[in-house]
Amino acid sequence: MMLYFAWVREAIGADQETLTPPPTVETVADLLDWLAARSPNHAAALADRTAIRVALDQDFAQADTPIGTAQEVAIFPPITGG
Template sequence: MDLLYFAWVRETIGRSQERVMPPDHVATVADLLDWLAADSEAHRTAFADRARLRAAVDQQFVPLDASLFGAREVAIFPPVTGG
């Protein structure tokens, strides 16, 4: 699975993307964030306030409790504002 990070999430983690193979118990975006945060201080810091995060799975906006079944790409970013 490819992970993409944008804006301050990218800056906090220190990279714009990574490839991971989460274990079977990682079923939702929130599970993925928990799994990543458990092993990395940078991820833990970036994902600490879930209210400040948005996600897209295979380029579709989703809530953090969305399923990862069949997902190839997950993007994590702060809320987007328009103008």
């Protein structure tokens, strides 16, 4: 399950999607590349990788983090406080 938050959700036009990436998608970077290729909205939302964060099963992940058996992928902007 892919979960999208804040402006990522607005740009993609959905708050979640149930997707099964192909076996070639092994890392977070691979996943973002695969998602960006799905539609122009996905491409626009994921174009600036410095402006998004990813969590796998509620744990923050880096670009080189293996996807493994993650059941939930959350994509969101950096969290800021005030």
